Amino acid sequence: MKHRKRTWIYTFIGFAVASVHIIPFYILLTVSFKDMRDMSSKWLFPGYWFTDNFVSAWQNARLGQAFLNTGVITILSVVLILAFGSLAAFPLARYQSKLNKWVYGIFVSALIVPPLTILVPLYKLFVDIGFMNTYLGIVLLHVTFQLSMAIFLYTSFIGTIPRELDEAAMIDGATRTGLFFRIIFPLLKPVTATILIMNANSIWNDYQFSLFFLQEPDARTITVALSSFFGENSAQIGWIASGSLLAAIPSILVYIFLQKYFVDGISAGAVKG
Structure with a gap:
């Protein structure tokens, strides 16, 4: 009972x-x-x-260009985060010298820095170096702020992989580079899927950085494009809803295909810090 x-x-x-x-x-x-x-x-x-709401949203918000911009920014950012995060985490997890511990501590401490606190100096810097309204500028921005979490998760996950695999590979003549790409990286599939989902969803739905650093109509992302439907006196709710529904489809598809790795990556990555 x-x-x-x-x-x-x-x-x-x-x-x-x-x-x-x-x-x-x-x-x-x-x-x-x-x-x-x-x-x-x-x-x-x-x-x-x-279905007119979908047609009106697509045409009036120029969602075709916005989807292209958001897709390019998301893909480039996620690829760089996965590459730099995994490569940086391998020596931090396997060779825990005093220097590496300090470096790891700096990356972890960066997680507590709110991005909005340094928005003004970032904006001035981007204007000075000509990175406003460019893919390069916004991609570097996303990589900078998302890399710390990726390194944290990768380092924790690599710490759960037995060191005997490293020793066996080295005895067989593998180099450090070969050890990482042939042995370690294939085992990182669960945490890689977790980091991919988390970062792709965050970057795809980003509004704060896109609003400030992608101001030209041709450079707008989906979130900024849809915000144009909010006026001072009225809002096109039907267009906003249909546009938001279209924008959610890629995130849903990514999660559906990678969900079996998501929980494994989160749980395994939390075992060691």
Whole structure:
């Protein structure tokens, strides 16, 4: 009896937590497919399919260019984060000298620095060196602020890999470089998927950096492009909802394909610090 009661409690809690995420998505769907002249409750799904919101959002916000900009920025940033993060974490995890411990401590301490606290000097720097409205500038910005977490997770995960693998590879004649790329990196698949999902989702949905450093219409990302629908006196809610739904599709697809590695990477990466 107690076991059954406990099961019901856990089921209710799980349903409540799931509802927190499902209900906003449901409202997003209802608003996306509803004519703006339809004054019925947002809780009622329309009995028709009104797709003009998607066409209007795509054309008026220039979502084609915004998707291209966001995709290029996200892909380049994530590739650099994965490359630099894994390469930096390998010596930090395997060769724990005093210097490496200091370097690792600096990277970890960088996690507590809020990006907005240095926004003004960053803006001035970007203006001075001509990085405003460029892929290079915004990519370097994302890599800089996301790299610390990647190094932290990679270092923790590599710490769980037995050192006997290193010794066996070295006996067989492998170099340090060969050891990393042939032995260590293939074992990092779970944590790599975790870092990929976390960073891709964060960069894809970034608004604060894109708003300040990508101000030209041709350089705007999806979030900045959709914000143009908010006016001083009115907001095109249907267009915003449909545009947001389109913007969420890539993130959902990435998570669906990599979700089996996500939990493994998080749990294994937290074993050692």
